[in-house]
Amino acid sequence: MRKHFATAVIGFGVALGITGCGDFLTGPKLSDNPNRPIAATNANLLVASQTNLSSVIEGHLGRSICVWMQQCAGTQLQYASLGQYIVGDDDYFIAWSQIYGPGGLVDLRLLQRQALATGDSAYAGVAEVLEAWYVGLAADVWGDVPYSQAVDSTIPTPVPDPQEQVYAALQTTLDEAIASMNASNPGGSPPGIEDLVYEGDLAKWTALAYTLKARYYLHTAERLGAPAYAAALAAATNGIADPEGDYLAYHSEASTERNLYFQFTGQWVDYLSAGKALLDLLQSTGDPRLSEYFDPNADGDFVGADPGDDIGVSPSPLSATRLDASFRQPLATWAENALIVAEAANQAGDDLTARANLDAVRADAGLGPVGGGGGAALLQAIMTEKYIRLFQSPEAWNDYKRTCIPPLVPASGSSFIPGRFVYPLSERNANTSIPGGGPLQNWNDPNVCP
Amino acid sequence: MLNSRRVLITVAALLSLAGSAAAQQPTTLTGHVNRDDGTPVGGATVAIPALGLGTTSRPNGSYGLLLPSGQAQGQTVTVTARAIGFKPQTVQVALIEGPLVQDFALAANPLQLGELVVTGAGTVTEVEKLGSVRNSVDSSLISRSNESNIVTALSAKAPNVEVLSPSGDPGASSSIRIRGANTLGSTGEPLFVVDGVPIDNSTVTTTTFDGTGFGGQQGTAAPNRASDINPADIESVEILKGAAAGSIYGARAGQGVILITTKRGHAGATSYSLNSSLSVNDVHRFPELQRVYGQGDEDSLGVITAETCVVGGAIDCEGTSDSWGPALAPGTPTFDHAREMFRTGVMTDNTLTISGGNDRTLFYLSGSYNNQTGTFVGPQNSYKRYSFRLKGSHRVRDNFTVGGNVAYSNADGRFIQKGSNFSGVLLGAWRTAPQFDNRTYLDPTTGLHRSYRFPNPSASSFGSSRGYDNPFFTANVPVSSAIADRVFGNVSLEYVPLAWLRFNYTLGVDYSGDDRLQGQPQTSSNIPDPLGQVVKVNLVNQSVDHNLTGTATYKLSPSLGGSFTLGQNLNTRSLRQLGGVGNGLLAPEPFTLTNTASQLPPIDNETKVRIEGYFGQGTLDIADQLFLKAGLRYDGASTFAQDKLRSWYPSASAAWQFTKQTGTMGGNLTYGKLRAAYGEVGTQPNPYLTVFTFLSGGTFGDGWGDNLTASQNGFGGLFSDTTRATQLKPERTRELELGADFGLFNDLADLSFTWYHRTSKDVILTLPVAASTGFINAATNGAEIRNAGTEWALNIRPITKRDFSWDLGFLFSTNRNRVVSLAGPQFVSYGGVGGFALSVAEVGQPVGAFRDYDYIRCGRGITVLDAASTEVNVDDLCGAAANSQHALFINDGTYQNTGFDPGAGAGYPLLEPESRIIGDPNPKWTGSIRSGLRFGKISVSGLLDIRHGGLVYNGTRGALNAIGTSKESGDLRGKSVVFGQDFLPGAVAGPGVGTSAVLDQNWFQNYYSTFTFLGQPFYESASFVKLREVSVGYSFTGGFVSRSLGLSSMDVRVAGRNLAVWTPYTGVDPETNLTGADTGARGIEWFNNPQTRSFVFSVTLNR
Secondary structure (H helix, E strand, C coil): CHHHHHHHHHHHHHHHHHHCCCCCCCCCCCCCCCCCCCCCHHHHHHHHHHHHHHHHHHHHHHHHHHHHCCCEEECCCHHHHHHHHCCCCCCCHHHHHHHHCCCCCCHHHHHHHHHHCCHHHHHHHHHHHHHHHHHHHHHHHCEEECCCCCCCEEEEECCECCCCHHHHHHHHHHHHHHHHHHHHCCCCCCCCCCCCCCCCCCHHHHHHHHHHHHHHHHHHHHHCCCHHHHHHHHHHHHHCHHHHHCCCCCCCCCCCCCCCCHHHHHHHCCCCEEEEEHHHHHHHCCCHHHHHHHHCCCCCCCCCCCCCCCCCCCCCCCCCCCCCCCCCCCEHHHHHHHHHHHHHHHCCCCCCHHHHHHHHHHHHCCCCCCCCCCHHHHHHHHHHHHHHHCCCCCCHHHHHHHCCCCCCCCCCCCCCCCCCCCCCCCHHCCCCCCCCCCCCCCCCCCCCCC | CCCHHHHHHHHHHHHHHCCCCCCCCCCEEEEEEECCCCECCCEHHHHHEEHCCECCCCCCEEEEECCCCCCCCCEEEEEEECCCCCEEEEHHHHHHHEEEEEEEEEEEECCCCEEEEEEECCEEHHHHCCCCCCEEEEHHHHHHHHCHHHHHCCCCCCCCEEEEEECCCCCCEEEEEECCCCCCCCCCEEEECCCCCCCCCEEEEEHHHCCCHHHHHCCCCCEEEEHHHHHHHEEEEEEEEEEHHHHHHHCCCCCCCCEEEECCCCCCEEEEEEEEEEEEEEEECCCCCCEEEEEEEEEECCCCCCCCCCCCCCCCCCCCCCCCCCCCCCCCCCCCCCCCECEEEEEEEEEEEEECCCCEEEEEEEEEEEEECCCCCCCCCCCEEEEEEEEEEEEEECCEEEEHHHHHHHHEECCCCCCCCCCCCCHHHHHHCCCCCCCCCCCCCCCCCEEEEEEECCHHHHHHHCCCCCCCHHHHCEEEEEEEEEEEEEEEEEEEECCCCEEEEEEEEEEEEEEEEEHHHHCCCCCCCCEEEEEEEEEEEEEEEEEEEEEEEEEECCEEEEEEEEEEEEEEEEEEEEEEEEEEEECCCCCCCCHHEEEEEEEEEEEEEEEEEEEEEEEECCCCCCCEEEEEEEEEEEEHHHCCCCEEEEEEEECCHHHHHHHHHCCCEEEEEEEEEEEEEEECCCCCCCCCCCCCCCEEECCCCCCCCEEEECCCCECCCCCECCCCCCEEEEEHHHHCCCCCCCCCCCEEEEEEEEEEEEEEEEEEECCCCCCCCCEEEEEEEEEEEEEEEEEEEEECCCCCEEEEEEEEEEEEEEEECCCCCCCEEEEEEECCCCEEEEECCCCCCCCCCCCCEECCCCECCCCCCCCEEEHHHHCCCHHHCCCCCECCCEECCCCCCCCCCCCEECCCCEEEECCCCEEECEEEEEEEEEECEEEEEEEEEEECCCCEEHHHHHEEEEEEEEEEEECCCCCCCCCCCCEEECCECCCCCCCCCCCCCCHHHHCCCCHHHHCCHHHHEEEEEEEEEEEEEEECCCCHHHHHHCCCEEEEEEEEEEEEEEECCCCCCCCCCCHHHHHHCHHHCCCCCCCCEEEEEEEEEEE
């Protein structure tokens, strides 16, 4: 009896012991992650990447540019300081990581590999257009940025390419994209309605690619002069031809899909208000866009704030239209393309074309044809219109750095408006190839605005 | 002595007589266990190890053991009586049939020699055989702390056991860290083991689910799950600090192990104990606020304008956040915004325990109800905990005992919005302009939420943010609750088939279901949608632990013996999180997901982790003075890479009681032991870091709380993981510990000294990688951290009379911590306030070092731009003396920093555009002084907790400087000062020295506040002396207590908790922390909820 009992107890222990052997440590939910997929379709990646792009341009990066370009004004605490160019050394790291990281370049490359493996060249081409957009944005704000060595698993510390080379490489990328999208693609499955903006319309993507080409040619024009303008003009000729082709970020009233300006201003009350430069410009010319962009303040007045001035009189907020949750932020438009044509034509001496394009844009805004002369005066009119029309677009900064139009007065105490962001600390922390500090202007901006 | 000798003679006589008895009778062994002064000792264990028999003495000291007939065959057995606080006594008894009497007289044992210590995974040893330092906390110390959270109760109880209680909110988490930080990837909390079963002690804040990505710096406090244990159920806590002590837990012991043993029943009459206590809590430290200047702003031209939006202004106008307006007219009422949110909180605790049993069956039953209301006005801070526990054991056969232990608790916490949060109660309160009356938080006309920035809400404004929520609104309307039901239990078996062989088996289960709700009403300011938000999550935690050990003892000769233990441990833990976030309330109530306009992707997360371990341990006792131990654990864990699942964890220790060899040195040195221990332990990573995945339900945000989900317009979006998967292996901590324990002056004093050196290699952390590679970080074995320190404990018992005793205890500890290497980056950030202070691990710095911005100082090689935008080295402008002093560089208006910031002009310093290491949150040393005095039935005790060195970031002060409500901003505003002389005293240099400068709003907001990338002036000393505990108790026995009430005793106690704090820190408390126990970052204040002090009255009825 006693023996049986002992055997039973020991047997029980051994049995429990044995169950522990073998594959106790491996198997479902142990060796794999039960919460996450291990593969993504082309459509999954495209949707995420398009969303990510709009979150960069509408996010802190885009808002900062809006403030520095005095279309907006920072009027509370951190944003008031931002208006005085007081920024942290890691403020734009999230934007940097969105450009290169998940949803950005690394996933677009994956999408290209995946698409080409199944012969979906159209999908690969669309991914390349987005790639050029992301990387171009990085080059615009930081200057020299990693591209040739970026998102390569064998290179832990990608070296920045000179800004000039980045822009040149992007032209190649866009040419490839255009070729891929227009290649015969039998049996392939190009983007469909999951494409949040163009719903798979490859002609629109092609036009966008040309507009981006024109945009990047312009970004080199202060250095390269006439050839850059000529190239921009040539590209823009094939660019977005009508407002139907505008690239408008997708947004809706759903709480997961709301415009970031709506989200930001709802939470950070009074941080972002009307910029005095833009508001005064609109008010002085009786431009109908005054009430499209801004709302009157509590006293019923349109008041803009000077850069970084936490003023006692409450400044005008952004308009209800622009702060609508479902407002689709224009990221690349027919108007921008037309004004690129206008600027490039003006620079080539073709004021007739320049004026026609400017007037088309003005007409679209409800304004009559532009008066005044040609040449420099016309350029002034073109760039002023572009400054107004491209409200909240990072292009305003690129245009200002190149043309110094409109003439902006830097924040009190400063002699100039910053021409770039410093490389984010987090990237420098892990990437010894990225220098600290860095130049005050990028390669493409040799002349500081007065 | 005389007494016991007489007993022995009597027993011997009895034995010789009984030997001749012929009939087969059961043997009964009875007697009394007394102190050596004759007073009875209840609860003493009397055991015959050879037969596997044992019992415990009743309160009157009597005991009885029944030996089944047939067991007494004339052999002589060892009978041992043990009781906590007494030296065990062992006698040889020859067993015969029939009744036997054996009394014991136990001597006091201040050094606890011979007492059994639980050493984990089913092993025990005796105090003098321990090769590593022992830190033990018994039930009386726990009850004296008056804490309802067992983790908080361990505060100042052992050297280098640092307990952090970040706030005084009822039910809020506390965290514990042993011998400094030696990991980076996890929170650094030790493993908690209750009665042999590891339990969950995680802290999860509801806000981590709200979709903003801000996590614990916002939202509310949350409980740490060990707080589900009723401290009154705890018999003792053993803190296994070093790697050698913890190595039996292998891959989970890297941060130390806390072994909790719950109370059990004792044989004898059933005893009843009812403890009722009442604590009155309040807040006694506040920031200083100015009450002179009203809401308004000063513009860039120096014109000061009062805010016109204040009461009576336009409907729905948005007032400035600032109190930089003109001085208020004399007679204008102002309000005490620093204090007005607080009230007196109350905690009641009632615990009833019933325990008892006989020589075969023991039981312990307890039930308790703890009810707390917090120190904030309003219903949103309270905590209720019901718990009960039943623990029992039954000796089925003489050599086979079964046991069971089940505890249930229901903890219901209501938490108030706090911290870096526009709805945070103190953020709103302390930023409010002095002339605004927050108490009328609903507009009398519209009934809607009004705040100082939104004083006149219209009826249609329920979708508008209030800038910052009115703190009274926050205290009354939003809801945040955590309601957890938890069951832990185990069954245990002990089987002793042979006198030298013992098997122990424990199967334990820990299950909790935790319902979270965070309802932010319409008009709440903290979320992207001012129409409100509902976060609802259900957290289910489950773990099963199987532990089997077999121990064989051997004796080769009278002076050579020992034991071998072999064991197996299997552990499975799973966690499920299911919930949702809804934005935009349709109707003001209820806070349900169905009452929201749109929802974020559901929260659906599940993890499962397993451990499979085998361990062995051998001991060798030589000549009763040299005790050697060696152990080895072979541990496998599912979270490592497939080819690195298992690894070895060795340990070895030696203890030499040298006074057995050298003698006791005439009573001056009565006991002396030298010890050395070496061990290796590990830390496990979070699951699934070794597999590449895509993130579903992910969002893209810019760090300001606004974001878009990857899926849009009904189309699924996926993006790749931000963390690169790698082949993780265990993090390994190696530690050498040396020490000595001395008993001095006939045990009137004892001294313990310990030195340790521990190195953690292959530390698992998510290491930042260059984002231009496509990943933001990588989970790697990427760091090495070193900790070294000393620990001293001195106890003195100047008076040990029967009716009068006095004892004193001193603890002192140091720890030096350094990050030796990081694979790749210069530093790793693991917390802080978004955009401001950062806690980092940086090579050459201690873990948690603060990285922040300073002014430009000389001697650091900093470059500035001159008027022509040419780069100039500041050091060339300062001179050698100033460079060596790191003097503050004072600008003459011609220089600006390289970060585009023009600076404030002549006479002011410039901000350095790059952050740098500012300081260390870790203390230089910590210590405590405890004293207890017993005079008859009166006992008095006190505990001082001391911390020296280390910094706290007073971000609250820095933020209020910008807002203009801080006292500092009121006293200094508009003043013309000279830097280095009448402001920021210290060395100054540069071309602007001596130029007077005006401290206006622009200066405060852009160059002297935490909002604009300046941190250095707001790091303050965290040194403190706290009067942690004071207690006066009186025990009524006999007399009316027994006659009229029928009780054996009634204990009455008056106590205080945290009654006084002496510190140079100007914030709420030097122990405060923004993120609570859920991250490794420490020492950050940002509108944190303050600590409380308590006055406690308690009555215990014993029967």
